[in-house]
Amino acid sequence: MSGLDLVAFDADDTLWHNLIHFEAAEKAFGEMFSHVLPPDDGAHALAEAEKRNISLYGFGVKSFTLSMIETAIDVTGGTVDAATISKLIKMGRTMLDHEIELLPHVEETLKALHGRHRLLLVTKGDLHHQERKVLASGLAHYFEGVEIVADKKPETYERICRRHGGRVERTLMAGNSIRSDVLPMIRAGGYGVYVPFDILWDHEHEEVPENTPRFFAVKDIRGVAEVAGRLG
Numbered sequence: 001m002s003g004l005d006l007v008a009f010d011a012d013d014t015l016w017h018n019l020i021h022f023e024a025a026e027k028a029f030g031e032m033f034s035h036v037l038p039p040d041d042g043a044h045a046l047a048e049a050e051k052r053n054i055s056l057y058g059f060g061v062k063s064f065t066l067s068m069i070e071t072a073i074d075v076t077g078g079t080v081d082a083a084t085i086s087k088l089i090k091m092g093r094t095m096l097d098h099e100i101e102l103l104p105h106v107e108e109t110l111k112a113l114h115g116r117h118r119l120l121l122v123t124k125g126d127l128h129h130q131e132r133k134v135l136a137s138g139l140a141h142y143f144e145g146v147e148i149v150a151d152k153k154p155e156t157y158e159r160i161c162r163r164h165g166g167r168v169e170r171t172l173m174a175g176n177s178i179r180s181d182v183l184p185m186i187r188a189g190g191y192g193v194y195v196p197f198d199i200l201w202d203h204e205h206e207e208v209p210e211n212t213p214r215f216f217a218v219k220d221i222r223g224v225a226e227v228a229g230r231l232g
């Protein structure tokens with residue numbers, strides 16, 4: 001067995017597409033209310049509501065749907081009709097139901113790592129929806145554990161490692177968010193691997209301080225297997 005106890009992956013925009021659905025909904029929202037304000041402003045107002053509501057509602061589509069309704073009421077000065085609210089709820093349901101679209105090289109990478117390492121999936125968001133996505137992805141069998149968490153802090157990673165009998169300093173976490181996947185894991189004492197994705201939610205933006213030990217940036221997810229091989 002290798003020197004790494006655990007290899008953990010983020011899910012949304014690391015293993016499969018996620019943000020494109022939110023961006024499309026934000027855009028559609030902007031268009032829906034273009035009679036009261038420019039589409040970009042509507043989309044922006046929604047994005048702001050989402051950020052404002054995270055601490056209360058958490059991450060995920062259901063929270064996003066509530067933010068759409070709240071913003072619809074705001075931007076129309078309270079005159080939005082029930083048919084429009086109903087349309088927003090339907091948009092949320094469609095997002096909950098969308099097909100899982102795996103990102104390139106995901107399956108081959110998990111296949112290569114599986115058997116050599118114990119794999120975990122660590123994702124934020126709505127419990128019910130994330131569980132459904134994991135099942136629908138067809139990737140569940142690669143993972144020894146699936147952890148759906150409210151937030152990704154150093155303590156979160158420590159707790160997860162402990163629960164799975166791994167030493168955090170021998171654990172690698174790979175994901176598309178420096179802020180959630182990479183830095184808190186490094187702060188906990190583990191390895192953080194940044195797997196870039198074309199788009200990033202600005203809430204997740206953070207820079208990596210210079211000379212951060214235990215930090216790796218790879219071109220795409222295949223790089224995670226290379227890094228794990230080197231550390232192992």
Ligand SMILES: [Mg+2]
Nearest residue numbers: 010012013176
């Ligand atoms: Mg992600």
